[in-house]
Amino acid sequence: ETGHESDSSLKCLEIIIRLSSDTLCLSSLFIDQELLQSLPNLKVIANSGVGMDHLDLKLVASFGVKMANAPRAVSSSTADTGMALLLASARRLVEGYHIAMSSGMEYSEADFLGVEVTGATLGIIGMGSIGYKIALRAKAFEMNILYHNRTRRKEQEEQAVGTTYCEKIDGLLQRADFVMVVVSLTPQTHKLIGKREMELMKPTATLINISRGAVVDQEALVTALQTGVIRAAALDVTHPEPLPRDHTLLKLKNVIITPHLGIKTDKATYMITEEAVENILAALNGLPIPSEVLPS
Numbered sequence: 624e625t626g627h628e629s630d631s632s633l634k635c636l637e638i639i640i641r642l643s644s645d646t647l648c649l650s651s652l653f654i655d656q657e658l659l660q661s662l663p664n665l666k667v668i669a670n671s672g673v674g675m676d677h678l679d680l681k682l683v684a685s686f687g688v689k690m691a692n693a694p695r696a697v698s699s700s701t702a703d704t705g706m707a708l709l710l711a712s713a714r715r716l717v718e719g720y721h722i723a724m725s726s727g728m729e730y731s732e733a734d735f736l737g738v739e740v741t742g743a744t745l746g747i748i749g750m751g752s753i754g755y756k757i758a759l760r761a762k763a764f765e766m767n768i769l770y771h772n773r774t775r776r777k778e779q780e781e782q783a784v785g786t787t788y789c790e791k792i793d794g795l796l797q798r799a800d801f802v803m804v805v806v807s808l809t810p811q812t813h814k815l816i817g818k819r820e821m822e823l824m825k826p827t828a829t830l831i832n833i834s835r836g837a838v839v840d841q842e843a844l845v846t847a848l849q850t851g852v853i854r855a856a857a858l859d860v861t862h863p864e865p866l867p868r869d870h871t872l873l874k875l876k877n878v879i880i881t882p883h884l885g886i887k888t889d890k891a892t893y894m895i896t897e898e899a900v901e902n903i904l905a906a907l908n909g910l911p912i913p914s915e916v917l918p919s
């Protein structure tokens with residue numbers, strides 16, 4: 624599941640290949656030219672998640688292999704994770720938890736002074752199916768919502784009433800109290816949020832990343848958090864995962880990190896399988912693939 628070098632991944636892959644030489648269903652297994660060459664009958668790769676950054680889309684397509692992901696299955700659970708991180712960071716839940724769980728520890732109410740979410744501005748970077756679900760949730764928390772996306776999503780704006788499009792990412796960064804990163808990792812989005820972008824953010828702002836660690840320049844983030852360029856960060860993804868034990872991010876009080884648990888709910892896991900099966904059957908029957916991913 625986690626890498627080309629992992630024995631258990633290869634074992635698992637072998638079993639899937641033996642079951643069917645036409646399909647592969649995977650989450651983050653690295654697929655290279657050698658592997659593709661060894662699978663001459665492969666017709667479709669159904670990814671059990673939304674991010675496709677572990678695949679070289681052009682390479683896979685050059686083998687005539689179709690690709691699909693599972694956005695419908697994972698959008699709600701991932702949006703929930705984003706909101707959970709936003710709320711936990713705003714209200715300092717993790718710090719509070721540690722204090723409450725340390726018996727006999729003295730504390731005063733001032734220790735947990737957080738920031739109010741109601742009326743604050745959320746900037747969503749990436750308005751795909753997850754970004755849209757985040758907007759719907761943020762609306763219920765009475766937040767003002769800005770979003771940036773390569774293309775404007777008028778339909779989503781109308782459905783998530785009051786979502787404002789920022790054509791330039793800079794305008795969003797300057798105005799948002801919470802910046803949530805939801806883009807896919809591509810060569811264009813690698814280190815999309817770097818030193819310059821963090822310096823554009825308000826010193827009271829929080830950065831939340833639920834996409835991929837490499838979308839944020841982690842060294843720049845450490846400096847920004849240490850020097851008060853931004854207030855806090857809440858990360859479900861890092862680069863690498865997990866971080867080495869002595870990584871500075873793990874020592875900062877104004878950071879919350881969760882272990883890439885974005886999509887992980889019982890329902891999403893079930894729905895991923897359903898969506899993958901739908902995609903695979905469509906591909907094998909020569910029908911339009913509901914969640915086909917094309918190389919851009």
Ligand SMILES: O=C(O)[C@H](O)CO
Binds near residue numbers: 650671675
């Ligand atoms: O891409 C996704 O759907 C999740 O991050 C799991 O990899």
